[in-house]
Amino acid sequence: MNAASSARRQYKLSPVPSSPGVELEKRLRRVMAASRIASSRRLCVRYQFFFYIAILMLGLQLFLGYSFYSSINIKDADQFDRSDPGDRPPRKLSFDIRQDSQADSHGKQPEHRPHPDQDKMVSENGGKGPPDKGQMFPNLALPSTYKPKCEILAKEALSAINRATTTMCRQQIADISCLTREGKMYADTLPRLCPLKGNDTGTYFGCFKDNLNDRDLTGTYKELNDNTPQNCMNYCLKAGFRYAGVQYSKECWCGDSYGKHGHSPESLCEGKCSGDASQRCGGYLTSKIYSTGVGEKKRYQAPLVRAGSNEADSTVRIVFVLTLNGRQVRQVVRLLRNIYHPQHYYFLHIDKRQEFMYRELLPLEKLLPNILVTKTRFSTIWGGASLLQAHLHFMRQLLDTAWAWDYYINLSESDYPIKPVKDLTAFLSLYKTYNFLKSHGRDTPRFIQKQGLDQTFYECDNHLWRIGPRKLPGGIRVDGGSDWVCLYREYVQYLVSTEDELVTGLKQLYKYTLLPAESFFHTVLVNSAFCTKAVDNNLHLTNWRRKQGCKCQYKHIVDWCGCSPNDFKISDLDRLMNYEQKPIFFARKFEPIVNQEIINSVDVYLFGNFQQDMTGLTSYWQNEYHHLDKMAKVKDAYPTFYQSFIRLGVAELSRQSVSCTYRPIKTLEANVFYEADHFHGILVLHEVEEVATGNIITMETHMHPKHHYSILQPKTIIGRLQTLEVGTDFDPKELLFRNYGKLIGPYDDVVLRHVWGTGIEFVISVAWIDPINVIAASYDVKVLSSGHTGSHKPQLNRPLRPGIWQVKLMYNLQILAETSFLVTPLTVYDSRPISATEIYRAHSGPQGFYASKDFAEFRDVLNVPKNADLETQAAVNAKKVGKDLENWVDSLVPLFWQVQRSCTIEDLSNTCLVLEQCKKTSWSSRSPDPKSDLSSVGAKFAPVR
Numbered sequence: 001m002n003a004a005s006s007a008r009r010q011y012k013l014s015p016v017p018s019s020p021g022v023e024l025e026k027r028l029r030r031v032m033a034a035s036r037i038a039s040s041r042r043l044c045v046r047y048q049f050f051f052y053i054a055i056l057m058l059g060l061q062l063f064l065g066y067s068f069y070s071s072i073n074i075k076d077a078d079q080f081d082r083s084d085p086g087d088r089p090p091r092k093l094s095f096d097i098r099q100d101s102q103a104d105s106h107g108k109q110p111e112h113r114p115h116p117d118q119d120k121m122v123s124e125n126g127g128k129g130p131p132d133k134g135q136m137f138p139n140l141a142l143p144s145t146y147k148p149k150c151e152i153l154a155k156e157a158l159s160a161i162n163r164a165t166t167t168m169c170r171q172q173i174a175d176i177s178c179l180t181r182e183g184k185m186y187a188d189t190l191p192r193l194c195p196l197k198g199n200d201t202g203t204y205f206g207c208f209k210d211n212l213n214d215r216d217l218t219g220t221y222k223e224l225n226d227n228t229p230q231n232c233m234n235y236c237l238k239a240g241f242r243y244a245g246v247q248y249s250k251e252c253w254c255g256d257s258y259g260k261h262g263h264s265p266e267s268l269c270e271g272k273c274s275g276d277a278s279q280r281c282g283g284y285l286t287s288k289i290y291s292t293g294v295g296e297k298k299r300y301q302a303p304l305v306r307a308g309s310n311e312a313d314s315t316v317r318i319v320f321v322l323t324l325n326g327r328q329v330r331q332v333v334r335l336l337r338n339i340y341h342p343q344h345y346y347f348l349h350i351d352k353r354q355e356f357m358y359r360e361l362l363p364l365e366k367l368l369p370n371i372l373v374t375k376t377r378f379s380t381i382w383g384g385a386s387l388l389q390a391h392l393h394f395m396r397q398l399l400d401t402a403w404a405w406d407y408y409i410n411l412s413e414s415d416y417p418i419k420p421v422k423d424l425t426a427f428l429s430l431y432k433t434y435n436f437l438k439s440h441g442r443d444t445p446r447f448i449q450k451q452g453l454d455q456t457f458y459e460c461d462n463h464l465w466r467i468g469p470r471k472l473p474g475g476i477r478v479d480g481g482s483d484w485v486c487l488y489r490e491y492v493q494y495l496v497s498t499e500d501e502l503v504t505g506l507k508q509l510y511k512y513t514l515l516p517a518e519s520f521f522h523t524v525l526v527n528s529a530f531c532t533k534a535v536d537n538n539l540h541l542t543n544w545r546r547k548q549g550c551k552c553q554y555k556h557i558v559d560w561c562g563c564s565p566n567d568f569k570i571s572d573l574d575r576l577m578n579y580e581q582k583p584i585f586f587a588r589k590f591e592p593i594v595n596q597e598i599i600n601s602v603d604v605y606l607f608g609n610f611q612q613d614m615t616g617l618t619s620y621w622q623n624e625y626h627h628l629d630k631m632a633k634v635k636d637a638y639p640t641f642y643q644s645f646i647r648l649g650v651a652e653l654s655r656q657s658v659s660c661t662y663r664p665i666k667t668l669e670a671n672v673f674y675e676a677d678h679f680h681g682i683l684v685l686h687e688v689e690e691v692a693t694g695n696i697i698t699m700e701t702h703m704h705p706k707h708h709y710s711i712l713q714p715k716t717i718i719g720r721l722q723t724l725e726v727g728t729d730f731d732p733k734e735l736l737f738r739n740y741g742k743l744i745g746p747y748d749d750v751v752l753r754h755v756w757g758t759g760i761e762f763v764i765s766v767a768w769i770d771p772i773n774v775i776a777a778s779y780d781v782k783v784l785s786s787g788h789t790g791s792h793k794p795q796l797n798r799p800l801r802p803g804i805w806q807v808k809l810m811y812n813l814q815i816l817a818e819t820s821f822l823v824t825p826l827t828v829y830d831s832r833p834i835s836a837t838e839i840y841r842a843h844s845g846p847q848g849f850y851a852s853k854d855f856a857e858f859r860d861v862l863n864v865p866k867n868a869d870l871e872t873q874a875a876v877n878a879k880k881v882g883k884d885l886e887n888w889v890d891s892l893v894p895l896f897w898q899v900q901r902s903c904t905i906e907d908l909s910n911t912c913l914v915l916e917q918c919k920k921t922s923w924s925s926r927s928p929d930p931k932s933d934l935s936s937v938g939a940k941f942a943p944v945r
Helices: 003-012 020-071 155-163 167-181 229-238 329-339 355-361 386-399 421-430 444-451 489-497 501-510 520-527 570-577 597-607 637-656 836-843 856-862 868-877 882-895 935-940
Strands: 204-209 220-223 243-247 251-255 286-291 318-324 345-350 371-373 407-411 415-417 435-437 455-460 463-469 486-488 534-536 540-542 586-588 619-626 662-675 678-690 696-705 721-727 751-756 762-769 775-783 788-792 803-811 814-823 897-904
Touching (some): 155 167, 155 463, 167 455, 167 463, 220 444, 229 243, 229 251, 229 286, 229 444, 318 329, 318 386, 318 421, 329 355, 329 415, 345 386, 355 619, 386 489, 407 489, 435 520, 486 489, 489 520, 501 520, 637 662, 637 678, 637 882, 637 897, 662 696, 721 803, 751 775, 762 856, 775 856, 803 856, 814 882
Parallel strands (some): 318 345, 318 407, 345 371, 540 586
Antiparallel strands (some): 204 286, 220 251, 243 251, 243 286, 407 486, 415 586, 435 486, 455 463, 619 662, 662 678, 678 696, 696 897, 721 751, 751 788, 762 775, 762 803, 803 814
């Protein structure tokens, strides 16, 4: 009932007044007032309606905006997961505006330490910091620092442009996006030159029946919105199938045989094609069948043959192309020892950024003349096009040498032979002229999607950017798999020198492709005249463990989610031995810093028991720092620790003998030392001055870590706990810290590694406590019932306050276990002595809380009361400089490290009796290591020249 009717009803029921004039006036006033009220209410109702409409429209706009923003957020960047076919389908790549490409493995932007003059610094977007959300939308203006030649519409390209760090890279991404959009980047079709191709391409075989429970064409299937017989044939040809069937307007079916259910009348195949209504694309459960022209499929088998067999000889010469990265020089030399023969050749490419490895391996050229360390060096990244360009360059260079090689085999520092090289030589001699590549062995369309072959990528700013989708050329098959290959010289010559349309078109395509070396050689081979010379075997065994290896650990390098194989360990020995009678000659990956026992066991299998008594057989040294490196950046905590180690080592010598008094001068090297696959500390090579004589002496000091892990309630569920330790650079694939010494500074991301035995599943609380008893954060962590290694990475604001940190584990508000770790104050910043301004920023802790809230409520439970003395001392420490700062560092380091011993390069037996020569020790990096010494190889062979 509205206000007006209510007023009318009230007027009619009023009693008859005794004074008509007065009562009439009153009634009129009441009616007029009611009318005004009704009018006002009607107006309110009307505006209320418009108000609700406005709210609804605003809500709809917010929803659409949020949906769009969510669809273009790169935080969960899609992507390639080279996992088993049964795994979940790849997610869609989305969009994010983070400008720094160094995202951590969880997709979050890592915090970078502040530059002391950051307030004065301006960014390329006018000093405004990261772009705001409005910059994400394509209808807004792009950054003014470059000039796109078209309107950039692809959200992937927009994301890449906003995250690229240089103007040149942004411009290149924009240009490629425009060329792709205009159809000028890639050929529409390419010729197929394989003699096995059918001469009946496009032949129509008729209309055939299909069955829902037993499909006629069983290869692969896809719904095409632009379906026509030709488009379906192109799709099936790419997938490598002989026949294509169009069905029910949009459906495209592929297979290598057809007709199992018989013919169907043509009248049942007259449905219009979704891509062209004038063409016919079958009907319901009826297909029009066409030939793709793939022709005959041959898979040549190459069974194992060994040296000394009747079929084999040893005529071929191999060039082993080692593409090397990292710092494991000793393992590279060990690999060379085991594959070396004067009949073959060894071409070494060391990544341009790896100065230490290049310096160490360069002398091998003079030692053995069939070794060449190339001076043209590339900086390659995981998945980048640079690796394919590097291989093509190596091939040109090797073809121009006087080396008469027959086969090109690529290896890395992580490869190792599992059969003698003489067996490989005999095998390739028998199958000479064949090319050995491993195909994906799965559904090709799925491979294309998971590999990202239908996307354009571009490498710049040391990152591989995803720019947007693309259409692969028609007319050819697409193949791919492993990038470890064995290629015959004639095929290599073709790849390098031909100008035919197939190879030039594919080179253009693969310049802008993710992981191009995993597909380029394969696709050229199956479409070229060499298609009859292919063996589906790359001679490699790769240790794939998908659940561990597919952790998206390369997202900071590439806009895709990639996988990596795991290291072999001694538990895999039986598996390796199972390949004894198979034509597999190499396995990967091997890392002696992860497990050297498996490598020693393979050596015993290959070469007998002569190595069992070898000096240093169970020892392994790996360089972490060298003073001559200019490009290799180390975390500031590393040299800070190294300098403290030197001071502590010198002080320990002087305590042992007054004749051993030295003054530290310079850090030269640092090596991690493992014995029997256990970390045994850090070795620091350094220069000191002998105080008595002023002589400069080179000395090495061995530091060993102290452990601080303890179980407080072993009879509880915490009895399952086996290890509790904190470090940085956690490798989720190998479940270890790549910061082997766990040297932590204020700007590092810390991770807790916890190892458990089997038991019941439960949830435990993990509390992080800083040096002044501030509870930085507390998290709940699930412990599974199975034995496992877990990692917990707290999201802490930095810098972390220097000093001794604690991690406590609680269950039902009871502390059950704890460990402590050192965050060292810094004496080094950006590879130079730290300044006073940098000191205060680095050592004062974060501004505000470590996390999003204050966790002081847990003080009583954790028994960490507020301590004013600790806070006062921390404020004093944060201002320490010079010698006071060094003394602070040196007071903390001995709590976590102890001096084991020292040695000298020179003979000081006449001056410092407690020092022995490093070459006479079993632990020094200068002690004998025959397993990684190539000098004995020259005496064994007379190498060719």
